[in-house]
Amino acid sequence: MTDIMARPRRIDIGEVMNRTFGAIGPNFVNFFLLSMILAAIPSMIISVGIYVLLPALTDAMEYEAAIFAFLGITMILALLLMVPGYVLIGAVTHGSIVHFNGGRTTFGECLSSGLKYSLALIGLGFATFFGLILWYLLLFIPAILAMVRWAVAGPSLVVEKRGVWEAFKRSNELTRDNRWRVFVLGLLYFAISSLISFSISFVGIMLVGLPTAATTENPFATPDFSTAAAWVMQGVQVIYTSLNAMILAVGQTALYYELCRVKEGTTSEELAKVFD
Numbered sequence: 382m383t384d385i386m387a388r389p390r391r392i393d394i395g396e397v398m399n400r401t402f403g404a405i406g407p408n409f410v411n412f413f414l415l416s417m418i419l420a421a422i423p424s425m426i427i428s429v430g431i432y433v434l435l436p437a438l439t440d441a442m443e444y445e446a447a448i449f450a451f452l453g454i455t456m457i458l459a460l461l462l463m464v465p466g467y468v469l470i471g472a473v474t475h476g477s478i479v480h481f482n483g484g485r486t487t488f489g490e491c492l493s494s495g496l497k498y499s500l501a502l503i504g505l506g507f508a509t510f511f512g513l514i515l516w517y518l519l520l521f522i523p524a525i526l527a528m529v530r531w532a533v534a535g536p537s538l539v540v541e542k543r544g545v546w547e548a549f550k551r552s553n554e555l556t557r558d559n560r561w562r563v564f565v566l567g568l569l570y571f572a573i574s575s576l577i578s579f580s581i582s583f584v585g586i587m588l589v590g591l592p593t594a595a596t597t598e599n600p601f602a603t604p605d606f607s608t609a610a611a612w613v614m615q616g617v618q619v620i621y622t623s624l625n626a627m628i629l630a631v632g633q634t635a636l637y638y639e640l641c642r643v644k645e646g647t648t649s650e651e652l653a654k655v656f657d
Contacts, residue, residue: 471495
């Protein structure tokens, strides 16, 4: 009997997936708009900026210098994108937890919750970014393990009102004994993301044709799109990024909920009290 009681409690991967898409369905409009505003549109603005500025910048550089400039600019832009991206995590966490409790939230309530925790979430984002960079510089596998351990740090911060370092510790605690399942969920998410990307890209190519990149002299040159085709492809990218960000944010919250429920017996009512 003691061995049975001490046995680690495992999450059900299928249940996490069901909760993810079960929350997306009735909240699709709000979650999609939040993802578009806080993830896709900032990404599109930066992408257009790269198309305009980067080729001109790298034209005047030697190849090696252009590579370093490209990597530096990419890192800076990735940091900038994290600011609205982590506000999105806070906003969608609110909507998802309320949904799990049988309630409904508005676009404004979700956004307000994301903004309320924005500073802490942005701090969490920066710490995650530099932590993963450090692990990648050391070894690839420890970086993957870190991503698994930190998988629910964002929802932990919002729901339990924790600080940045406490959120990391809480995520590490919750994912213990379930890290292989969290890793498998990550692979499933990657497969879904790839399928969405392929499907939407296929539609975009059918609409405007396959772009030809001018890479003879400058490897960072802008693809040779017509003006109309360029905007169609940007629109396709906005849709993909919105869907991708939405599924990831809701999936993190569903995973957090399942971990709390299975390991600690926490109910949706208890989690939702933070938003009362």
